[in-house]
Amino acid sequence: MSPFKGIALKLISVILFVIMSALIKATSDHVPPGQAVFFRSFFAIPVILGWLALRGDLQTGLRVASPMGHFWRGFVGTAAMGLMFGGLGLLPLPEVTALGYAAPLLTVVFAAMFLDERVGVFRFGAVALGLVGVLVVLSPRLSALAGETVETVQAVGAVMVLLGATCAALAHIYIRKMVATEQTSAIVFYFSLTSTLLSLLTIPFGWVIPGGTEILLLILAGLLGGSAQIFMTSAYRFADASVVAPFDYASMLFALLIGYFVFSEVPTMQMLIGAALVIVAGLIIILRERHLGLKRGRARSARTPQV
Structure with missing residues (x-):
C-alpha cells in the first residue's frame, strides 16, 4: 500500500472529471445531452482497452459472470450521466457539483433498502x-418552478x-453487488460500452x-473521462x-475555480453553505465507514483459527 500515491491518483481523477464536465458544459448550448453521453462513452473505450492491454488483462479482464447485471448497471449509470449533462447546460458548474454530492448520501439509504445493510442512527443522522444541505442548495431553484423564466429553466x-x-x-448499489463476482475492469469497460449503445x-x-x-471538445471529454476512470480505479489499489474517498470533495474547489475563470460563474453564499453541509455529512459517513470497517476487521481476525 502507498497512501500518498493513492491520494495523488485520486486527485488526478477528480481534476480530470471536473475538466470533462467543463468540456461538456462548453458544448451544451448546441449539443444535446444524449449526444454528449455518446462522445463521453465511445471515446473512453479505446483508453480503457489500452489500459487493459498494458496490464495484460485484455483477455481475462473482460469476462463477465452476470451480463444482465452489467446491463442494468449501465442503464442507470447512463441515465445518471444524461441527467447530469442536461443539468450542466442549465446550471453553474459548482452547483451541479454540489448537488451531485447527494449520490453517496442516497447510496447509504439505498444500501439499507436493497442490500439489507445495517445503517445506524449515526450514519442516518449524517x-x-x-x-438538509441539498435542500439549502435547491431551495432558491425550487421556488421558481412556476412560469417560463430563466429561473424556471434553472429549477428544471x-x-x-x-x-x-x-x-x-442506484448504480453504486449495482456495483456493490457486482464486485463479488465481476472484475473491476469489466465493470468499467461494459459500462462505457452499454452507455455508448444506449445513447444512440x-x-x-x-x-x-x-x-x-x-x-x-467532446472527443477530449471522452478521452479524459476514460482516463479519469483509470486513475480512480488505480487509486484504490x-x-x-x-483514505482516498474524502478527496472526492476536492472537486468543489476545482469546480469553483473553473466556473469562475472559464464561465464567469460566481457562487452564491447559500450554495456554498449547502455544499459545505453536504461535504461535512459525506466526510462523517466516510469516517464512520472506516471505523466500522476496522471493527469488522478485528472481529474477523478474532474468529480466524490460529494455526
Missing part, C-alpha cells in the same frame, strides 16, 4: 444533515441533477452536427477507500 436543471444523483446512487437511442430526439471545435 445523511439527514447532507440532505436542479431537478435533473438531483435525479441524476439518485440514478448514480436518443438520436430521434435531435442530435446535431457539431462544429469543429465542439467535436474536439494503493490506498484504502477510507
